[in-house]
Amino acid sequence: MAAQTNTMTLPLMRPVFRPLFFLNWLRLPLLLLCLLPSLANAHPQDEDIILDIELGEMQLQEGQIDQEYQAALKRKRLRKLASMSPLETFQLYVTAGFEHIIPKGLDHILFVLGLFFSSLLLASLLWQITAFTLAHSITLGLASLGIVAASGSIVEPLIALSIVWIAIENCLFKQTSKWRPAVVFSFGLLHGLGFAAVLNDYGLPKDDLVPALLAFNIGVEFGQISVILLAFLATYLIRKKAWYRHWIQIPASAVIGLVGLFWFVERVFL
């Protein structure tokens, strides 16, 4: 019957019990929703309780919260970072770079696969990868240092288009053209801006920016190389078959191109 008094007294005096006794005579759902956690212990701030009563139940709508959550995650990472040794920081950013390819960077994976399916010649592939790496390192660095800036609403659709372009070329030409590395280089500049955007969301340490940037880039390279290696292993036994181009290279490129096209539409119109 303690609940019948309004003093929140009860035989079991654990602080956390008190509010519950409070409930019986209260029976005011609006109030309950806001009172419990605070009365669960030290002092509710009365003004806020009253506001809660006067405004009604907390209205939860979807959206925003995820944004807040991501921002908080970034803050948490940066706090942790500030307490880490340089070596730990370096490892963290290598890992982050890798993760932003596998598994998080599906568009970059497709682009790299697009390069992979362009040619059977190792030299051609190496040239393209080198051009791509060089280019995206440049823009990643420049954008992270705040020297260049580009809006995601422009960069992201263009990245999707770059995938489409590469895929179409793969389907049309049996062997890569001479200017292909140049094309790939320019696309790499775009992808670097994309990496910069995710790295910015992820967060960079204020003081030791360059090592972290370097580490992130190294992680990205590891990711890329892994994609190529996996693709190479997966096609190792069939690369030399006569039907490879017809049944693997072209269909795979077509699928990559279609996905790129879908992303383009999605990023521009949806």
Next chain:
Amino acid sequence: MNLPASHLGKSIIALSVALALTACTKEPASQQTSAEAEVAAEHVKNEAVAEVSNPFFAEYDTPFQVPPFNKIKDEHYMPAFEKGMKDHLAEIDAIVNNEAAPTFANTIEELERTGDLLVKVQRVFFNLAGSNTNPELQKLQRELSPILSAHYDKINLNDGLFERIEAVYQARDGLGLNAEQLKFLEDTRKDFVRSGALMTEEQKAKITEINSELSQLTTQYGQNLLAETNGFELILDKSDLDGLSDGVIQAAASTAQQKMDAAETDEDKAKYKDKYVFTPHRSSMYPFLTESSRRDLREQLYKSYVMRGDNNNEFDNKTVAAQIAKLRAERAKVMGYETHAHFVLEERMVNTPEGVYDLLMQLWKPALERAKREVADMQAVVNAEGHEFEVAAWDWWQYAEKVRKEKYDLDEASLKPYLSLDNVLKGVFDTSNKLWGLTFVELHDIDTYHPDARVWEVKDKDGSHLGIFIGDYFTRSNKRGGAWMSSFKGQSNLDGVERPVVVNVCNFPGPVGDAPALLSFENVTTLFHEFGHALHGLLTNVTYGSMSGTSGPRDFTEFPAQILEHWAAEPAILKTFATHYETGEPIPDALIGKLLKASKFNQGFANTEYLAASLLDMDWHTLTAEDELQDAGEFEKASMAKIGLINEIAPRYRSTYFSHIFAGGYAAGYYSYVHSAVLDSDGFAAFKETGNVFDPELAQKLRTHIYEKGSTEDAMTLYKKFRGREPQIEALLKVRGLDGSAD
């Protein structure tokens, strides 16, 4: 959305958007392979799976027993509550059915051991329902409240249990109990008695009947108030916005937009099109009253606020309030008390109505005098502007602001760069270090319920572990407004040493752009305040968890929190932590001077409106059962006339919208705030008197007698042990500028 308001006023709730956090990782299949669980799994697979993988059912295998937040999922709560209640009742039954004669150990201490699982899940659930809620938790909260209150009723009404407690109580003198045990026994027994354990069946039936009526009335009171607050809107055209700043205009436009979106008919929608809406919600009203130069509109909005529940319509609260007061008086009589206030105050530090009146009236005169001076100051501004009117209640905010600018000008924006959250945390940690040698080590690898919730290990002077402190400072859309302290794990020395896990939750604005989170000085005060509660929870060192930390009487438990605020405002300390976040320079003396002066601004008003409401609260609850049902309007008028309240100020809450006392738990308790303020000012004055705000001897006394003791001794006794005498009000008058120093 923080608005500067009076000392009591705190942040405004950002009631917006939220989505359940999906951050919890998928629970790995449990490693428990007990045969029992497997058998159960065959029969009731779902339940068994829940049981095996439910983190509440096993001891937390986390560092410092911080709840494993990443493993706790929404569906774990209900089964844990259900099992928790079942276990709790079984444990109570075991005590009642014990064939051995009742002893302190087998009854009182055993009772303390009951309900562990229930407490465990409650702590997590109610904390998260406040600080990180989602629709599922909201739904659970509604479902749980009647279930839980019914559960605790079963225990409170357990006659067999009380018989055993009473037997121990009657034999108390010969049991060789120590002081803490004796107080624990007395408190436990008293709670049962206050719950009606000694009443006859007839009395119990009467109480049940009154309670049922009261619960309906308090609900109705709250609903009426909600309807009345939402029932008025001031819809303005662009031409009515004179004096308003851009931010205020924008907020009013977005209120109109929200109303338009919510409107169902085109006609209703048209009403809000291109308009600006203000409402009697404080967050909407105060900025308008402060800025609008349209006196007629200020009057309209102000009156809509103070007349809530007093419009003689279906939502009128006058009769409801009077009936609640009458029923409480009747209930007090049945329980053997003169009035409801006597019943409530029996357990407080100021334990009689006379004591409360005495305290309030000592402050009343200087507060009212100061308020009258403030009116005169404002009237001078009105006259100087060439107006002919006399300052009225709806002019107060507008002209107080003008006086503030003139006399106390402090630019909040110039202060903020010195008050980054990290600096302020450093300030509060350093303060506790200088007082008691505490150290704080941030732990980055402990899972919390939200990435903004930070974790520190708190260590004592000798390096031993004291507890875990979680600080969750930034506002977010699924967090309740305001600031509070709570705990995820309590302290107890009953069966081995249990150290606590406490949390502070605040609603400070997060960082914007590249700058760190910057606080206002009001935020800083709030942070120190909540941290004071946290220290009360962290330093506590008692045998019985029920008596630990913040478990004492309400008019005392604010003291350990409020006293810490004084260190935040100490110039020498401010200079150590308030350094500019870009330049690293300490806060300039001139700015500190302005800050301290501004703290005395408008205190006449703030104290007068607060004291008037406290006195109104006491008047309602010192009615006796024999008094007639009051006419609430007349009653309030007479009550205010008696103390000479001036027309320019209304009580902070009038009878028809005083939710604290008519819908909440503050009946005969609204005075508590100022009582704690007397203690904290008087207590801090002791440090000032030594000439060293970190005086080691006094700091040790504060720790030993206040922060460590929980409710193991009478609050006044504890205070006297710390201070060497009873509290006096002079220090508070000085702090608030009610001693003439603000003139």
